[in-house]
Amino acid sequence: MTFSDFSSALNAAFETPDPRDAVDRIKGVVAEELAQTDSRAVVKKTDFFNHSFAPDLVLSWPGEDERLVFLKSDTRPDVLRDDVSAIRKHHPIVFALDEVDNGLLNSTDPESQLPEDDTLIADTRGMEVLIRSRLHDPVVGLASSAVLQGGRGFLTEAEAETMASSVSSGFSGAQRLDVQTTEAAVTQISGHFDTRRTSRLLRFLSAVWVGSGGTPANFPGEHDVSGDLDSAALEFLLDLPEIEDFGFWRRIGRPLTLDSIQRLHVDDERENLQHLIESNLDVLQARACRVLERQPELGETVRRDFRWGIDREMLCLRNDHSAVYFAAKVDDLRVEPHSGDGISLPELLKRVEYRRVPISELELATPTRTVSYATVNRDDVSHDEELLDLTRTLSYSAHVKSAVATLMGTRQLVCDFPARTGKGRTTSKFPLGLLAPVALSLLTELAGEERRSLDEVTRFYQPNHGEQMALDDHSESEFLF
Structure with a gap:
């Protein structure tokens, strides 16, 4: 909704003959403006309108505090100043339905100035600047969300343009490790948001700074x-x-x-x-x-x-x-497991051969028998002649119910084939670069094209020093990746 659209919709709402309907439409127009400023915000209407102490709208977000919104149609400096003084303890958003008078912004009289707290006074043009800016520069969306959650001071057209510009230039400055540009953005952010949102935005810029090769120590600013x-x-x-x-x-x-x-x-x-x-x-x-x-x-x-x-x-x-x-x-794991009979031993051997995963124990089952086969020393049993003889004895109707794969030298992954589920024995955890290809290769049948894609998506995985030592200490019959 552009400013002209918003203004037209607001004027039409004010001219609605039924007062109750007019109030509802006015709130609806403002709610839409706020939702466009931050699509993550949930906007709820109250039963009040233009009340001195009760909000017109309530904004909420998952995991964040609510913020009260008071709509004000009379934006004369003395009236708006009194209204803000009465509700400032709530750290609200005061949404002016008309432009904020310059007399309120430029007053040099200490008694005429608004107290400096976490109250945000915004007008329609200021919100429109944020909406327009975030469409052209997505990083401004982080600022517009922070404005509704914890913006403070004034959000007029000029203020909003400065804010959007500072966040955008701060992001690009942090990417280039440009101290002067980033420092200017830090200064702007520090003056326009409450403590929590200031910390969030500065951590964001700091993360970009570090991601671009800087260090936390040389990030501009004293925050x-x-x-x-x-x-x-x-x-x-x-x-x-x-x-x-x-x-x-x-x-x-x-x-x-x-x-x-x-x-x-x-x-x-x-x-x-x-x-x-x-x-x-x-x-x-x-x-x-x-x-x-x-x-x-x-x-x-x-x-x-x-x-x-x-x-x-x-x-x-x-x-x-x-x-x-x-x-x-x-x-x-919030997904129901697959239900099946398991897999044949030849199929298991084919899967482990491709990934070269050592198997230290497994469980075979027929309709009437269950047999466990394991090695005392956690050796790879997948090529044991005794295991193949046992399988022939049980007949080829036998299915592998479970197998234990040894990864990273000592960590054991228990594979449940009927449920297609893997879990670390005791407290064992596995890096995703290792677990993903092993789990998919062992627990399901993959086509050649899928195997190549799996290798591609995990191609950047490199074991850390401790993992690499564990791999180097084992023979080639153990896991190599």
């Missing part, structure tokens, strides 16, 4: 920017146009965990999400995984190549045929 990048800021970063810089995403992702990734709400079609995960396959770890067969959803692009995504608050790797979900423990 404390320690702490991880929060979900809201990371989501905005992922929603930006593609950043094809492996080092940038690797530096951004080093503090992240599987849990912090799974809390994100982001479209898996975003290339930046692919870059973030693929650059940090060694630090993102899971203990459990589950493989499901799947059909493409309505409207979903059909593809054989694997891509990372977030589904049901779980990180997954999927194509149009299979999906593997990851979690910190089996109980956190």
Whole structure:
């Protein structure tokens, strides 16, 4: 909605003959303006209008405090000043239905000035600037969200243009490690937001600064920017146009965990999400995984190549045929397991041979018998003649119910084939760059094209020093990747 559209809609609402209907329409127009400023905000109307102490609208976000919105049609400086003084303890948004008078902005009389607190006084033109700016420059969306949650001071047309420009230039300045430009943005941000939102925006710029090769110590400004990048800021970063810089995403992702990734709400079609995960396959770890067969959803692009995504608050790797979900423990896997009989021993041997995964024990079952086969020293049993003889004795109707794969030298992954579920024995966790290809290769049948895609999507995984030593200490019959 442009300013002229908003103004026309607001005038039409004021001219509605029925007063109750007029109030509802006025609130609806403003609610739409706020929703366009921050699409993540939930806007709720109250039963009040232009009340001295009761809000007209309430804004809410997941995990954030609500913010009260008071609509004011009389924007004369003395009237608006008295109205703000009466409600300032709520740290509200005072939304002026007309432009804020310059007398309120430019007053030099201490008694005529508004107190400096976390109250935001905004007019229609200021909101329109943010809406227009975030459409042309997505990073401004982080600022417009922060404005509604914790903006303070004035948000007129000029103020909004300055704010949008400072956030945009601050982002590009941090990418270039431009001290002067970034410092100017830090100064602007520090004066226009409450403490929490200031910290969020500065951590965002600091993360971009570090991702671009800087250090926290030389980030401009004297503010404390320690702490991880929060979900809201990371989501905005992922929603930006593609950043094809492996080092940038690797530096951004080093503090992240599987849990912090799974809390994100982001479209898996975003290339930046692919870059973030693929650059940090060694630090993102899971203990459990589950493989499901799947059909493409309505409207979903059909593809054989694997891509990372977030589904049901779980990180997954999927194509149009299979999906593997990851979690910190089996109980956190929010998808029902597959139900089957298991797989034949020849099929298991074929799968482990491709990935060269050592199997230290397994369980075979027929309709009437169950046999466990294991080695005392955790050697690879997959080529034992005794195992093949046992299988012939049990007949080829025998199925492998479970197998234990040894990864990284000592960590054991228990594979349940009927449920297509893998979990680390005891507290074992595995980096996604290792777990994803092993789980998909062992727990489901992959075509050659899918295997090549799986290798491609995990190509950046490199074991850390400790993992590499564990691999080097084992023979070639053990896992090599």
